[in-house]
Amino acid sequence: MTSEARYSPRETALLIVDPYNDFLSEGGKLWPRGREVAERVGLLDHMRTVLAAARGRGCRVFIVPHHRTTPGDYRTWDHLSPSQQRLVANQAFAEGSWGGEWHPDFRPREDEIVIGQHWASSGFANTDLDLMLKQHGIRKILLIGMRANTCVDTTARFAQELGYHVTLVRDAIGSFSWEEMTATFDLNAPLYAHAVLTTDEFVGLMDGEDGEGGGGGGDFR
Amino acid sequence: MTSEARYSPRETALLIVDPYNDFLSEGGKLWPRGREVAERVGLLDHMRTVLAAARGRGCRVFIVPHHRTTPGDYRTWDHLSPSQQRLVANQAFAEGSWGGEWHPDFRPREDEIVIGQHWASSGFANTDLDLMLKQHGIRKILLIGMRANTCVDTTARFAQELGYHVTLVRDAIGSFSWEEMTATFDLNAPLYAHAVLTTDEFVGLMDGEDGEGGGGGGDFR
Amino acid sequence: MTSEARYSPRETALLIVDPYNDFLSEGGKLWPRGREVAERVGLLDHMRTVLAAARGRGCRVFIVPHHRTTPGDYRTWDHLSPSQQRLVANQAFAEGSWGGEWHPDFRPREDEIVIGQHWASSGFANTDLDLMLKQHGIRKILLIGMRANTCVDTTARFAQELGYHVTLVRDAIGSFSWEEMTATFDLNAPLYAHAVLTTDEFVGLMDGEDGEGGGGGGDFR
Amino acid sequence: MTSEARYSPRETALLIVDPYNDFLSEGGKLWPRGREVAERVGLLDHMRTVLAAARGRGCRVFIVPHHRTTPGDYRTWDHLSPSQQRLVANQAFAEGSWGGEWHPDFRPREDEIVIGQHWASSGFANTDLDLMLKQHGIRKILLIGMRANTCVDTTARFAQELGYHVTLVRDAIGSFSWEEMTATFDLNAPLYAHAVLTTDEFVGLMDGEDGEGGGGGGDFR
Numbered sequence: 001m002t003s004e005a006r007y008s009p010r011e012t013a014l015l016i017v018d019p020y021n022d023f024l025s026e027g028g029k030l031w032p033r034g035r036e037v038a039e040r041v042g043l044l045d046h047m048r049t050v051l052a053a054a055r056g057r058g059c060r061v062f063i064v065p066h067h068r069t070t071p072g073d074y075r076t077w078d079h080l081s082p083s084q085q086r087l088v089a090n091q092a093f094a095e096g097s098w099g100g101e102w103h104p105d106f107r108p109r110e111d112e113i114v115i116g117q118h119w120a121s122s123g124f125a126n127t128d129l130d131l132m133l134k135q136h137g138i139r140k141i142l143l144i145g146m147r148a149n150t151c152v153d154t155t156a157r158f159a160q161e162l163g164y165h166v167t168l169v170r171d172a173i174g175s176f177s178w179e180e181m182t183a184t185f186d187l188n189a190p191l192y193a194h195a196v197l198t199t200d201e202f203v204g205l206m207d208g209e210d211g212e213g214g215g216g217g218g219d220f221r
Numbered sequence: 222m223t224s225e226a227r228y229s230p231r232e233t234a235l236l237i238v239d240p241y242n243d244f245l246s247e248g249g250k251l252w253p254r255g256r257e258v259a260e261r262v263g264l265l266d267h268m269r270t271v272l273a274a275a276r277g278r279g280c281r282v283f284i285v286p287h288h289r290t291t292p293g294d295y296r297t298w299d300h301l302s303p304s305q306q307r308l309v310a311n312q313a314f315a316e317g318s319w320g321g322e323w324h325p326d327f328r329p330r331e332d333e334i335v336i337g338q339h340w341a342s343s344g345f346a347n348t349d350l351d352l353m354l355k356q357h358g359i360r361k362i363l364l365i366g367m368r369a370n371t372c373v374d375t376t377a378r379f380a381q382e383l384g385y386h387v388t389l390v391r392d393a394i395g396s397f398s399w400e401e402m403t404a405t406f407d408l409n410a411p412l413y414a415h416a417v418l419t420t421d422e423f424v425g426l427m428d429g430e431d432g433e434g435g436g437g438g439g440d441f442r
Numbered sequence: 443m444t445s446e447a448r449y450s451p452r453e454t455a456l457l458i459v460d461p462y463n464d465f466l467s468e469g470g471k472l473w474p475r476g477r478e479v480a481e482r483v484g485l486l487d488h489m490r491t492v493l494a495a496a497r498g499r500g501c502r503v504f505i506v507p508h509h510r511t512t513p514g515d516y517r518t519w520d521h522l523s524p525s526q527q528r529l530v531a532n533q534a535f536a537e538g539s540w541g542g543e544w545h546p547d548f549r550p551r552e553d554e555i556v557i558g559q560h561w562a563s564s565g566f567a568n569t570d571l572d573l574m575l576k577q578h579g580i581r582k583i584l585l586i587g588m589r590a591n592t593c594v595d596t597t598a599r600f601a602q603e604l605g606y607h608v609t610l611v612r613d614a615i616g617s618f619s620w621e622e623m624t625a626t627f628d629l630n631a632p633l634y635a636h637a638v639l640t641t642d643e644f645v646g647l648m649d650g651e652d653g654e655g656g657g658g659g660g661d662f663r
Numbered sequence: 664m665t666s667e668a669r670y671s672p673r674e675t676a677l678l679i680v681d682p683y684n685d686f687l688s689e690g691g692k693l694w695p696r697g698r699e700v701a702e703r704v705g706l707l708d709h710m711r712t713v714l715a716a717a718r719g720r721g722c723r724v725f726i727v728p729h730h731r732t733t734p735g736d737y738r739t740w741d742h743l744s745p746s747q748q749r750l751v752a753n754q755a756f757a758e759g760s761w762g763g764e765w766h767p768d769f770r771p772r773e774d775e776i777v778i779g780q781h782w783a784s785s786g787f788a789n790t791d792l793d794l795m796l797k798q799h800g801i802r803k804i805l806l807i808g809m810r811a812n813t814c815v816d817t818t819a820r821f822a823q824e825l826g827y828h829v830t831l832v833r834d835a836i837g838s839f840s841w842e843e844m845t846a847t848f849d850l851n852a853p854l855y856a857h858a859v860l861t862t863d864e865f866v867g868l869m870d871g872e873d874g875e876g877g878g879g880g881g882d883f884r
């Protein structure tokens with residue numbers, strides 16, 4: 001089996017979850033909370049590597065963004081989740097702010113599609129993500145970005161439930177604590193995800209001729 | 222605010238996730254894997270207490286069951302999740318088997334509704350759960366049953382994304398390891414769930430006059 | 443049974459579908475195609491009357507808008523529907539244009555919510571409409587606006603499938619031909635909708651004390 | 664462009680909607696209501712021809728069935744649709760009855776999949792149809808069966824909204840009146856469906872070398 005068969009560029013999309021300055025950039029509102037894990041896994045470099053590899057092989061790239069916060073959000077809602085209550089307080093990803101802009105290394109190029117903003121954690125819920133994946137022939141998704149046990153985990157769970165083949169690139173995903181990382185990648189994702197890979201393993205699977213380069217995890221069929 | 226206002230029986234439903242003998246009964250295929258946690262939290266007794274309290278107050282009860290396994294399942298599917306691969310191997314919840322019957326203490330009564338079977342972990346995905354909740358005026362759900370970090374967690378995440386008020390009764394939910402319990406109830410659910418309660422807290426909220434009996438966690442508004 | 447019981451303001455929302463100048467205003471791109479029906483049923487006046495009645499009784503109002511067209515839309519999609527092909531050609535509801543602004547009589551007030559834009563005909567598909575209805579306690583929806591057999595019909599079918607109580611106010615809904623009106627209101631909606639009312643019947647049901655004022659159609663329970 | 668490119672068997676599925684004896688067989692409860700249209704279009708013969716052509720070319724076949732009626736259905740529901748009220752009365756497709764069995768010519772073969780039963784008209788709503796299509800790589804669907812302006816129309820509208828390429832084979836679909844047929848195939852489907860074909864046109868597209876055999880309607884790209 002060739003690597004093309006495993007992650008055919010025609011059928012595989014890279015989903016970058018919430019690549020906002022507030023999450024990923026020095027000076028971002030949530031960067032201090034994510035910095036330790038980001039530096040430990042080499043988050044930014046690995047995100048850049050995965051993005052370059054995906055673009056290089058012709059995979060489609062989608063941005064999957066959280067709702068950009070405004071002061072009036074949720075004021076008529078019946079029941080906010082704790083995460084939403086926190087967003088009301090800290091106004092992360094504020095509409096019109098630098099923190100609510102894309103990190104400069106993860107801005108979409110022309111023909112890269114920005115999905116509708118999600119209100120909670122799933123990039124699929126209440127958005128056009130499923131429609132857009134279908135209209136572009138995508139059957140396998142790769143997830144990178146922020147935050148392991150919230151938006152990434154929930155988007156990945158939805159994807160698997162909806163019928164997609166789901167791969168998490170674990171060192172191109174960040175979070176706010178190491179406990180969140182191990183809960184996601186060692187405990188939960190191994191039960192539902194079709195592959196949990198490192199960036200090196202992913203690049204090996206994309207580039208290799210024989211598809212053996214990636215080591216374990218990439219061949220679940 | 223009275224407890225009725227918090228969990229009005231007219232708007233609150235108890236969802237019992239996967240109450241199969243294979244999960245909950247001595248002799249069940251997966252009981253050995255869940256026994257240690259079940260005994261540690263008093264799972265069966267707490268499930269009985271919550272169910273009795275919910276029925277006693279007139280809350281609707283729904284059974285949210287996993288697909289009953291048959292030998293031919295998935296044979297034409299493109300990509301099984303690791304959990305589904307395991308089900309193919311162990312044939313838990315087999316159609317027509319004792320293990321695929323309801324634990325005797327959690328059989329639905331007349332007018333308690335059995336939702337369509339789910340193929341993966343979310344009780345909402347590919348089933349009529351959302352429709353049934355709406356047709357019965359339900360806006361708040363309580364989750365008990367198996368398994369904390371898979372079907373319970375994923376069903377709860379979907380519920381929050383779909384707009385429901387979500388409560389997990391943490392000692393009426395089991396799992397296969399203590400790590401799965403803490404990942405679910407200490408790390409993940411506190412970010413998305415509107416309440417994480419013990420059975421005692423829940424019963425206090427349902428029975429109390431002033432709604433103060435339950436201690437923290439029940440009043441998120 | 444009182445009229446409140448039938449359309450309780452707490453549980454009922456008015457959904458205004460696609461109230462764009464291009465559909466509803468003299469000079470709009472699609473106004474010439476809809477004018478004959480609009481004048482025959484008294485569309486604008488009836489829409490104003492229903493909106494005033496709904497606001498007057500304290501029903502929530504939601505705008506359910508079609509995607510605002512841009513020149514680059516769909517260019518990477520695999521298969522456009524005929525309606526989408528036409529939108530590429532005529533650029534109706536163009537982003538930034540007068541035609542893509544709300545008709546002045548149907549602009550949302552503060553606390554009236556604009557739902558995410560839909561790509562095809564269903565206001566529910568790929569948007570946050572279902573979430574927003576749940577977060578505001580809505581169980582019954584009233585539909586007015588454009589166009590009877592496309593966005594109104596499809597949104598109504600989705601609503602019924604998702605578990606909502608669905609009412610169409612037939613003389614506050616327009617279309618491009620009388621055949622489309624009769625197909626929708628005489629042939630199709632009577633099979634799935636819980637009520638098909640005239641504006642007078644609706645106002646009678648909202649205002650009447652005994653709920654008998656509306657004549658047939660309003661009492662499906 | 665070859666016919667394979669248009670309806671590649673690998674990506675195309677035939678969906679047979681509600682092929683129950685009650686709809687399609689002499690003696691079925693609803694057969695008297697559908698007989699006139701069925702005979703006028705040659706419904707049964709065309710359904711057989713399309714099914715044979717689809718099987719012959721290796722397209723996947725799915726049965727998309729309505730809920731099999733039982734006396735207790737809906738008794739706790741808040742608001743039934745008119746169609747559901749009628750089903751309570753006539754008990755069509757009754758569980759365990761001959762009328763609720765597949766018409767003998769449209770029974771699924773081994774490896775042909777029966778989708779979860781739908782409660783209203785959309786084969787997608789509250790069922791695993793979308794999941795199953797994805798797990799089998801399907802991007803284009805062909806619809807045949809009953810009833811043009813209810814289950815077929817609503818399933819087709821959902822399919823288009825969800826991102827599928829949708830084809831209706833108009834003389835392999837029946838209904839209860841000619842008005843329902845023209846409303847569906849001349850008024851509504853031409854706005855959302857990617858193709859509306861006759862059986863001859865469909866077979867021509869499947870069999871032809873050059874894909875020109877089908878005449879108009881099959882080439883929407």
